[in-house]
Amino acid sequence: MTFQTPPAVEVRNLAKHYGDFVALKNVNVTIAAGEYFVLLGPSGGGKTTLLRTIGGFQKPTSGDVFLHGKSVGHLPPDKRPTTMVFQAYALFPHMNVTQNVGYGLKVAGLPKAQIADKVAHALDQVGLTKFAQRKPHELSGGQQQRVQLARAIVLDRDILLLDEPLAALDAQLRKDMCLELKHLQEKVGITFIHVTHNQEEAMTVADRIALIANGDLVEVGRARDIYRAPEKSFTASFVGENNVLKGKVSDANGVSVTVDVAGAKLQVAKRDLPVSTGQNVTLSIRSECVALETVNDSNAPTDGLSMLGAYDESVYLGLTTSHLVRLPDGTEMVSRIIADADDTLPVNGAPVRLRWKPTDIRLHVE
Amino acid sequence: MVSSPTNVTNGVRPVGSMQTPLHERLALWAFRAPLIFMVLFFAIPMAMTVVFSVFERTMFWMEPGFTLTAYENFFFSARLGNFLNSMKYSLISVAICFVIGFPISVFVRKSIPQVAQHRVVLLFILPFMVSEIIRVFALRPVLQRNGLMNTALTNMGIIDEPITALLYTHTSVVIGEVMSFLPFIIFSGFLAMEAVPKFIFEVCDDLGVGPWRRFKDVILPLAAPGIFAGSVFIFVNGLGVALLPNILGGAGAVNAGLIATQAISALDFPLAMAVSAIMMATLMTLLWIGHKLFDLTKILTPLS
Structure with missing residues (x-):
């Protein structure tokens, strides 16, 4: 890790309260640019809250989020260098694949020819070129999630947030998609932050894993270290x-x-x-x-x-x-x-x- | 069915002649009931309307025959103009209702917690607890020459002379229609928004889609079938409910319903039937166009 370039994501003393319920308490984490980072933990542990706060979909109760060294606390999701892949098959039901992927660029006001080029490239990267004219309801769950991936990477933002992207897929498809995600990240080279409660999924894709439970960041480390040499007893009881x-x-x-x-x-x-x-x-x-x-x-x-x-x-x-x-x-x-x-x-x-x-x-x- | 002699001697009824149990036969009629209902109360009256419209007019009723006098009476008089005008003003009411009502349903769907949404929508039913005649009649003291509206505007110094065009004109009919029918566009808009999944708003946040584009590119296409249904409902009522122009309208400010009612008062039954038939034809055409455009069956199929 070099210190000339600031980390892609730096979270400082982040806390989020919903009334009396504490979703996140004082979380600190640093994610390097180009890293595949996984937030792993039991349901309701606060990992999605952390991801959504980084993406700007929620305001933290206290603490700061720095993206590439700049505080982004005041910015809405579209003004941040992040983009989100949602858990549900969150596509526009009335648009076909090409329109879905290109919509963000159209909103950004890019010329038509450029949009077409970028969309074609993004669809090629997720292997959906043949499905460009299909509507979302004509695609399988895995394909729909790939459309979401294409819609995200086409924006050229360099931090991709994935909120349980494979949770709705069946076990076999999830395994295949895991590897695809990993390869896609290597290909596009941007930072991926992936939330999951599935240990195998986390181990497959992650460069580093952060374990999050009860609103606390329990432990951060490489998948191998988390599995073989857990520091905390919670890690030992949750992983492996x-x-x-x-x-x-x-x-x-x-x-x-x-x-x-x-x-x-x-x-x-x-x-x-x-x-x-x-x-x-x-x-x-x-x-x-x-x-x-x-x-x-x-x-x-x-x-x-x-x-x-x-x-x-x-x-x-x-x-x-x-x-x-x-x-x-x-x-x-x-x-x-x-x-x-x-x-x-x-x-x-x-x-x-x-x-x-x-x-x-x-x-x-x- | 006749049972064979052998079976009769054995005292056993043959399987084939066994009567279907009563409840099964009733169940069959339960399926036929809607059909019977539609034929009895919808198809037959509609057909009769068309048939009666070509009957000969007599002093107090009509007698079988074939004449197009009623249609002549409609098309070559001020009635046609009034009918077209009432279509125009119904469309204006639909537009005003949509502009006021649909944002309310979007707001209810988007910004009110799920558990409270239905209760909030129910609030819009409250006006129906007061008889429509009373509600519409109550507009008169508000809109009339020395009414609440004119007094208020004069006192505020906005106008010098009372506006007389507020009552007994198309304006007052439109105001009455908006007041009466606004809840319907809110209900149908609320149901139409069911077709707009909530995550769409977050995706729009992420892509930086502004409010106008969000409405034009995402909400409107998805909610279109529901909005169309609500709009047709208001349009039909604007065209057909005689009560509103009867109380609030004046010379020329009538609708198809009132034209038919007036024809009945004049004991010109064929004319009333002709007006109704023309109104039905207009609405059927409208629905057919809407179906071609939006596929109205979608209203009943929630998105999965």
């Missing part, structure tokens, strides 16, 4: 399928911390986090990193990287099988394994050992 364990620190000296979880003493890297003995902390381990072993005795393991539990049941998911194990304190842990090993399933209630590598368990202090 993590086992989240609560425990109490019994020893916090040295590079690793010892945490008491359900009677076992677990070792976890300290990562310079401020922990002290006796503190309540959270641990997370991704379910696919947990190995399951049958044991004969019930002696508690002492290596700090495994736990004993009672086998509960297995859930067959096709590619993987999830094995549910109940810990002595009643918490459920999941071990996800790529195997159709239905012949070696332990019986219900049998003692099993869950084991993981030292690098797979993470400490969260909140």
